[in-house]
Amino acid sequence: MIESKPAQATRSAYNRAEPSFERDLVEVTRGTRAGEYLRRFWQVVAPSVDATRTPQMVRVLGEDLVLYRDGSGTAGLLYPRCAHRGTSLYYGRTEEHGIRCCYHGWVFDADGTCLDQPLEPDGGRARDNYFQPYYPVEERYGLIFAYMGPPEKQPVLPRYDCLEHLAADETILVDATSRGTGGPAICDFNWFQHYENVMDPFHVVVLHDSFSGTQFVPDMGTMPEVTYAYTPRGIKSQQVRTMSDGRTLRRVTELALPTGRIVPSPTLSIFGPVTGLGFMMPIDDTHFRIYNLNVAKNGDTGDRRGSLLGGKAWRELTPAEHRQFPGDYEAQSGQGEITLHSEDRLASTDRGVSMLRKLFRAEVDLVASGRDPIGVAFNEADALIRLDAGNYVAE
Ligand code: FES
Ligand SMILES: [Fe+2]
CATH class of the missing domain: 3.90.380 (Naphthalene 1,2-dioxygenase Alpha Subunit; Chain A, domain 1)
Structure with a gap:
């Protein structure tokens, strides 16, 4: 058996401790302590020029979201799964106001309001009961910022x-x-x-x-x-x-x-x-x-x-x-x-x-x-x- 001095044994890579990272310094997702801290601030999501009539996916703080700009010039940032039956608004079409889902045509505005349910009687008599989860956005300095935290703390x-x-x-x-x-x-x-x-x-x-x-x-x-x-x-x-x-x-x-x-x-x-x-x-x-x-x-x-x-x-x-x-x-x-x-x-x-x-x-x-x-x-x-x-x- 090879005798090794204690100091050398300590240095052996075999004896190194199981490594770890500090979660509070690195995590960004919703529900983590650091992720909740980051969500107390406006975060950049894209340059303003990237919000166009063609919806696109953006990933920010671990969340996949749909970014678009409607015909009136309003930028929107929505949870992608349609509030009706969950297809992605990525395949939607922007309207003068809001974005229309490709599957059954529901339309949502940038604040989540459901504006139309074309297959329902009268365009959806109870459509006020439905909404699409959204994040507020503001544009400044050529960038789109979103607030992804608790609304009462905006x-x-x-x-x-x-x-x-x-x-x-x-x-x-x-x-x-x-x-x-x-x-x-x-x-x-x-x-x-x-x-x-x-x-x-x-x-x-x-x-x-x-x-x-x-x-x-x-x-x-x-x-x-x-x-x-x-x-x-x-x-x-x-x-x-x-x-x-x-x-x-x-x-x-x-x-x-x-x-x-x-x-x-x-x-x-x-x-x-x-x-x-x-x-x-x-x-x-x-x-x-x-x-x-x-x-x-x-x-x-x-x-x-x-x-x-x-x-x-x-x-x-x-x-x-x-x-x-x-x-x-x-x-x-x-x-x-x-x-x-x-x-x-x-x-x-x-x-x-x-x-x-x-x-x-x-x-x-x-x-x-x-x-x-x-x-x-x-x-x-x-x-x-x-x-x-x-x-x-x-x-
Ligand atoms: S899944 Fe979007 S309108 Fe039906
Ligand atoms: Fe450097």
Whole structure:
């Protein structure tokens, strides 16, 4: 028998503990504690242009829903199984008002009202007794937001200061490519892995600079002095660096809970306060998408193709090139579909991650105990959210 020292026995992969993830950080479905927390906020479901006369399926927070726009311009988001006998409204036809089911023709409006039962006498004498489950939607900044939580807790849709004061020659560009993950538009791992990456400024020095060469700009590759702070809306980190020209860069990155991510230009192409932000859309427990909004000059298409290796886009990289040039997508998907928190060993440079987890857990607890989370407002007067994020330069 081979004698092994106790320390070596502990290190044997055979002896590792059964791993687990922390449900309150990752789950998004209805009825879970974290899913109920997320449902206390308006969530992005699609760009406004995606709601058309042709109904389509969208998956948000683990729920499959039918999104459409009727002839009067009203967008609707309905539970897909028709209230009559359950066929999918995906096969329905939009009308001037509402959507007509393909099977027996019942029509439902965006608030679930049954407008017609054409096979019933007089179009359905008792049709007021029927309704289609729905979620309220609002459109702002070129996106469709839905409120999927308890109706009596519906907050006002927030406004963000960086998107509110456009000049006459400016517009808000919607980028649905999940820019910021460096990967595909729909990422195939849990959304919180990306969210906590935003509070991990130190990975920039290794993953984005030294591991495979400079992915952003050389000034971002120097070790920053980092501090973190909680804000009224979430958490922020400040990273101070001396740039190659001798000036000091004070970079502030923040999260506006539960899904707002505010990351100033990592290539330092924009200085000053941020001119946009991103909303993460948890699709289900193992998929998410990011919608980035940016104020741009009219006519700017915002089509700045990411250049990874030899000018290639992410999807053009071979498996060998993904290993040669790993970015955010590779690092975060590499943690698994849902990371195993029990195996994490947080170190001194993970302070932002541990602070975020602590805050998120506390907010989930707050909602579970019947109270309101930070970031919800019930009056229009309180709807404006001011951000601190930006790339600030001092001589
Ligand atoms: S199943 Fe929709 S109208 Fe009958
Ligand atoms: Fe990154």
